[in-house]
Amino acid sequence: MNITEKILARASKNESVEPDEVVFVNVDKAMLHDVSGPGVIKVFEKLQKQGISVDKLWDPSKVWVAEDHFVPSAEKVSAENIVKLSNFTKNYGIEKHFKYGLGQYGICHTLSHEEALVLPGEVYVAGDSHTNTTGALGAFACGLGHTDMAYVLLNGKIWFKVPETLYFKLNGKLPEHVMAKDFILRIIGDIGTDGAAYKAMQFGGTGVYEMSVDERLTLTNMTTEAGAKNGIIEPDQKITDHLAERGATNYTALKGDSNAQFAKIFEYDGSEMEPTVAKPFSPQNVSVVRETSSIELDKAYIGSCTGAKFEDLKAVAKILKGRKVKIRTEILPAAISIYKKALENGFIKIFLDAGAMVGPPTCGACCGAHMGVLAKDEICISTTNRNFPGRMGHVESQTYLASPLVAAASAVTGKITDPRDLN
C-alpha cells in the first residue's frame, strides 16, 4: 500500500484497502472556519428539526476553529457570523478557537502546520477545499462540505472512496528563482484542473525532499486545483523537526510499502523547471513567465495559505530589499506567528520601505471576500491558488497566479516579470 492507503486502512480498522473501495474512517482531527462553521450550525438547526440529536460533539478536543475568511469584519453579517462561531465553540466545549485579535490566529491551513494541529499518519478533514495543504505533513487531509462536517462532528467518522494515487517525482533540485509554485503550476498545466479528480496526488523525489516544509505545503495546497481528494508527501526528518519545534513528538508516522502501487507516475527534471504563471481564468492555463512579460499590472497580492507562509515572505523580501514597488502591492502574512517572524527578520521594514502595504492575516481578497478585491478590468498578479472569473472580485477582473518571487519581481516593474530578468 502507498501512504494514503495505509492511513485509510488504519483509520478504517482494515488490514488493507484498495482503490475504489468505500470505507468509513475514524477522523483524528476536524476544523471549521467562519464560513463552514456557520454552515454547519445551519445543518445542526435542520437536524434538530428532524429530531436528530445535536447535543454534543463526538470529541471537542479533536476539533479546532479558525477565523480567517471574513476577518476583520467589514460589515454586520460577517461580524454576526463571528459571534455565532464563538457561541458554538463555547456551547460545545471546543477550546482551540483561534480568534482574530486574540494572540495567534491566521488562515486555517497555515495554523494547521504553524501550530502542529495535525500530525503525520492522521485523518484530518475540514470545511474548506484547501484542507489538502496539510497533507505535506504526512497526513490524509481532505476538504468536505457542511453536511459532511456536521456528520463528522457528531459521529467522528465519514465515508471515503479510497483514491487511486498519482505520483509526481521531482528529480533534482529546483534552480534558483524557481519555487514550488512554479512546479505545481506546471503539473496542473500538464494534467488539467480535473487531471487528479477523485485521486490522491503524492509528491516525492530528491527535488521535493530538498524543499522546505513551507514549499512542500504549496505543492499539496494546489492539489485542490487539479481536483485531487488529497495531496500527500511522506514525512522525513524536516517534518519531524518542524513538529518537534512546535512541541509535537507523540505520533506514529506512516510511509508507503516498498511495493506501493500508483495509478501513474509522472517524472520531472528539476533543472528544467522555470518561473511559471497561470493566466486568467484557470489554474491550468499556464505559461512560462518570459512569454507573458508584456502584461501590464494594476496590483500585486501576496497573501493566502498558498503564498504568505514564512518562506514565501522571505522570497518576497529578497526581491524587494533596496527596491521600490511600481504598482499597489498588498502583503498579508498568513498567520500572526509568521507576521512576528517576518518582523523579527526585518522583512516588514523591507516591505514598507519598498512602498508596499502590510495587512493582517486573512483569506481576504484571495476569495473575493474583502480587503482588496479587484475592480472591473483590473489585472492582478497573485500568490494565491485560484483565478476563476470573479475569484478575487469583479467577474471581469483578471488574476495571474504566480510564485512569491515572480509576484515580487512583477511588483517592482509593474509588468509580469521573471525574477531572473530583474536588474
Added chain:
Amino acid sequence: MKGNVIKYEQDNIDTDVILPGTYLKIHDYAELATHAMEGLDPDFHSKVKEGDFIVAGRNFGCGSSREHAPIALTHSGIKAVLALSFARIFYRNAVDGAFLLPIEIDEDAYKDISNGDELEINVATNEINNHTKNKKYQMKPFSEIIGKIIAAGGLFKFKP
C-alpha cells in the same frame, strides 16, 4: 422527475461563478438562491423555474468546498445537474446534503440536449427521456454508496 433544461455548453463551471465568494457569509438558503450562477449568468435567477435541470460539460462544480453552491442551485428550483463529470466536493455535497441530483451523462447526450428541452429522468432505470426531441439517453448509474445515500435521503438518514 420532469423539467426543462438550462444548458451551459462549457467545462469547469466553478463554485466561484455558481456562488461568488462575497456571498459566503450568507447562510439563508432563500437569499443564497438569488445569487445562484451570478458569476456566469446574471439572468439565471429570473429565468430558472422550479424543477429545471442544468446541463453542462466536464468538471462541474470545481473549486471550493462551499455547500452554498448546491444549496443556491437547489433553492433556485434546480432538481438535477446533468454533466459530463463533476468535481468531487460539489458531488458529495449534493448527495450527502440531499440537495440536487448530480447525474453523469455521456458526450452524445450532452451534445444532443438543447437549452429548453423537456427531460424526464428516471433514476430507477437510469433513463433520461427527451420529450422535446423524442429521444432516450442512459445516465451513468450511481455507484453503490451514492445510490444508497440518495435513496435514504442524505447522509444523516443513511444507515451504513
